[in-house]
Amino acid sequence: MANIQKLEQTVSQVRRDIVRMVHANNSGHPGGSLGCTEFLVALYFEIMKHDSSFNMDGKGEDLFFLSNGHISPVFYSVLAHSGYFNVSELATFRKIDSRLQGHPTTHEGLPGVRIASGSLGQGMSVAAGAAVTKKLNDDDRIVYSLHGDGELQEGQIWEAAMYASAKKVDNLICTIDLNGQQIDGSTDEVLNMGSLEAKFLAFGFDVLIVKEGNNMTKVVAALEEAKSRTGKGKPVCILLHTEMGNGVDYMMGSHKWHGVAPNDEELAVALAQNKETLGDY
Amino acid sequence: MKKYTYTETKDTRSGFGAGLLEAAQKNENVIGLCADLTGSLKMNAFENEFPERFFQVGISEANMMSMAAGMTIGGKIPFTGTFANFATSRVYDQVRQSIAYSNKNVKICASHAGLTLGEDGATHQVLEDIGMMKMLPGMVVINPCDYNQTKAATLAIAEYEGPVYLRFGRPKMPVFTPADQEFKIGEAVMLNEGADVTIIATGHLVWEAIEAGHILADMGIDAEIINIHTIKPLDAEAILKSAEKTGCVVTAEEHQMNGGLGDGVAQLLARKNPTPLEMVAVNDSFGESGIPALLMEKYGLTRTDIVKSVEKVIKRK
Numbered sequence: 001m002a003n004i005q006k007l008e009q010t011v012s013q014v015r016r017d018i019v020r021m022v023h024a025n026n027s028g029h030p031g032g033s034l035g036c037t038e039f040l041v042a043l044y045f046e047i048m049k050h051d052s053s054f055n056m057d058g059k060g061e062d063l064f065f066l067s068n069g070h071i072s073p074v075f076y077s078v079l080a081h082s083g084y085f086n087v088s089e090l091a092t093f094r095k096i097d098s099r100l101q102g103h104p105t106t107h108e109g110l111p112g113v114r115i116a117s118g119s120l121g122q123g124m125s126v127a128a129g130a131a132v133t134k135k136l137n138d139d140d141r142i143v144y145s146l147h148g149d150g151e152l153q154e155g156q157i158w159e160a161a162m163y164a165s166a167k168k169v170d171n172l173i174c175t176i177d178l179n180g181q182q183i184d185g186s187t188d189e190v191l192n193m194g195s196l197e198a199k200f201l202a203f204g205f206d207v208l209i210v211k212e213g214n215n216m217t218k219v220v221a222a223l224e225e226a227k228s229r230t231g232k233g234k235p236v237c238i239l240l241h242t243e244m245g246n247g248v249d250y251m252m253g254s255h256k257w258h259g260v261a262p263n264d265e266e267l268a269v270a271l272a273q274n275k276e277t278l279g280d281y
Numbered sequence: 282m283k284k285y286t287y288t289e290t291k292d293t294r295s296g297f298g299a300g301l302l303e304a305a306q307k308n309e310n311v312i313g314l315c316a317d318l319t320g321s322l323k324m325n326a327f328e329n330e331f332p333e334r335f336f337q338v339g340i341s342e343a344n345m346m347s348m349a350a351g352m353t354i355g356g357k358i359p360f361t362g363t364f365a366n367f368a369t370s371r372v373y374d375q376v377r378q379s380i381a382y383s384n385k386n387v388k389i390c391a392s393h394a395g396l397t398l399g400e401d402g403a404t405h406q407v408l409e410d411i412g413m414m415k416m417l418p419g420m421v422v423i424n425p426c427d428y429n430q431t432k433a434a435t436l437a438i439a440e441y442e443g444p445v446y447l448r449f450g451r452p453k454m455p456v457f458t459p460a461d462q463e464f465k466i467g468e469a470v471m472l473n474e475g476a477d478v479t480i481i482a483t484g485h486l487v488w489e490a491i492e493a494g495h496i497l498a499d500m501g502i503d504a505e506i507i508n509i510h511t512i513k514p515l516d517a518e519a520i521l522k523s524a525e526k527t528g529c530v531v532t533a534e535e536h537q538m539n540g541g542l543g544d545g546v547a548q549l550l551a552r553k554n555p556t557p558l559e560m561v562a563v564n565d566s567f568g569e570s571g572i573p574a575l576l577m578e579k580y581g582l583t584r585t586d587i588v589k590s591v592e593k594v595i596k597r598k
Contacts, residue, residue, distance in 0.1 A: 057354060057356050058355070065351075105382060106382075106384060107382055114354050115350060115351070116378050117378070119374050121343075122343075122347040122374075122378060122379050125343070125344045125347030125348045125350075125375075126348065127351060128344075128348055128351065129347065129350060129352040129353075129354075129359075130352065130354045130355065131351075132336065132352060133351070133352045133353075133354060133355035134355060136333075136334070136355070155343075156375070159343060159344035162339070162341070163344055166339075
């Protein structure tokens with residue numbers, strides 16, 4: 001059984017890291033990062049079999065690909081607390097000569113990152129490719145990917161979805177962060193995508209809907225359920241309803257905090273709402 | 282002028298197909314992806330022998346490129362196949378981010394490059410691909426000249442670790458390079474030693490350069506002819522040595538003047554040893570439908586154009 005309380009303690013520390021990283025260089029994307037914190041903590045601390053000594057090929061391991069690379073703060077914090085690199089390196093985020101680039105990349109050799117992402121829409125294809133290679137290698141582990149909901153406006157996502165379904169890439173779990181926000185406003189205002197459930201079902205995915213994507217118990221249960229649905233001839237899609245900015249009250253539910261850093265006062269408020277549980281970097 | 286003979290003409294894409302099959306026989310990690318152009322890319326033999334290692338992705342080149350990048354994770358060596366236009370301009374961002382910037386061991390194999398695609402016209406006749414691909418940091422760019430060289434190049438890139446763009450084409454060209462040649466990435470091939478001018482050619486223009494060499498010999502001009510199959514990394518040593526010797530250079534390629542082989546040679550010479558240079562290439566223009574030979578003539582990519590450029594450049598010495 002998952003130790004939910006312990007996972008939630010990690011979530012609190014990751015949220016502190018996110019706002020501190022973004023505040024420290026006055027740039028980055030706190031909103032989506034905060035909204036996906038439960039998901040990434042659950043994945044790395046409960047669900048995936050993975051090895052923080054890091055080998056690019058990841059044979060015998062579950063793999064994760066972050067397609068919406070702009071939520072790098074949450075990814076970096078979770079990787080650091082998982083042991084891929086020292087948490088002190090989080091202080092270098094977005095600074096010159098850092099391995100923690102604005103968007104994740106393999107280019108500077110940061111352990112835990114297997115592909116560059118940032119230009120949206122490419123990660124589902126990458127994940128499908130890695131999943132196919134796992135099959136070729138008789139490797140029965142699972143490939144996970146995370147996508148923003150606004151990112152689904154990119155056509156390549158649907159090319160990848162069509163492929164994964166047609167070719168029965170059933171060792172693939174693609175999660176969509178449904179926070180309903182993108183840079184210019186709500187996803188409904190910017191480009192209404194209609195029913196994503198209907199779309200993914202029509203594309204041939206096994207679809208799970210998680211209404212409380214910021215509830216750790218629900219997220220862990222959903223990921224366990226998704227795992228149990230792999231290997232049955234269909235790729236799996238989790239539609240994860242989250243709240244942009246979750247955990248910091250003044251950021252919650254608004255697209256305004258997609259790519260804006262808090263000032264000193266705002267940081268203090270955010271930190272007061274998220275306890276230091278594992279020690280600040 | 283050294284004589285080059287041939288007994289048959291073949292398309293360079295068939296050299297790719299033969300090379301891919303042999304590379305796959307040698308290395309079980311070699312896999313192939315194709316975006317609904319298996320026959321055009323001559324990937325059928327590979328598909329027939331290794332159906333479990335062949336991935337038909339349909340008409341979705343963006344997905345193919347990023348998927349190929351993902352497939353390297355776990356040790357596979359993906360060869361992607363589609364037309365040069367759809368392997369470069371259509372998917373530049375996928376190639377840039379998922380393959381080049383991520384430094385993935387993907388071999389982007391591209392057929393029907395240039396005007397010699399012929400009747401399909403300018404939508405398909407990409408003349409900018411070399412420029413786009415050579416601008417990407419870490420990308421190797423290869424444009425072989427005949428069937429044998431394309432086959433040898435395909436085998437060589439399977440052994441090389443890192444992203445590669447391999448460009449070839451549709452028309453049947455004289456097969457004049459040795460079947461057993463060793464292909465060294467980044468190493469120019471000296472076809473004829475000469476004293477009066479250096480002709481540096483790539484791809485289909487290499488045979489035209491040889492034919493131009495004979496015409497020039499009859500005119501009393503002794504041309505040095507170099508086959509540059511690897512445009513990046515460029516064999517700077519071979520080019521500088523030859524330019525130093527002959528004192529003038531003509532480049533020839535089936536590509537835009539902007540961004541092509543000639544641009545690279547010009548940059549090298551300007552920085553290291555300014556030398557009079559003329560370029561045989563498409564001059565800032567799209568192509569059009571037509572018989573390949575007539576298109577090459579209309580857009581100035583024949584042996585006659587090479588000869589004219591040589592006469593012009595020699596006067597500038």
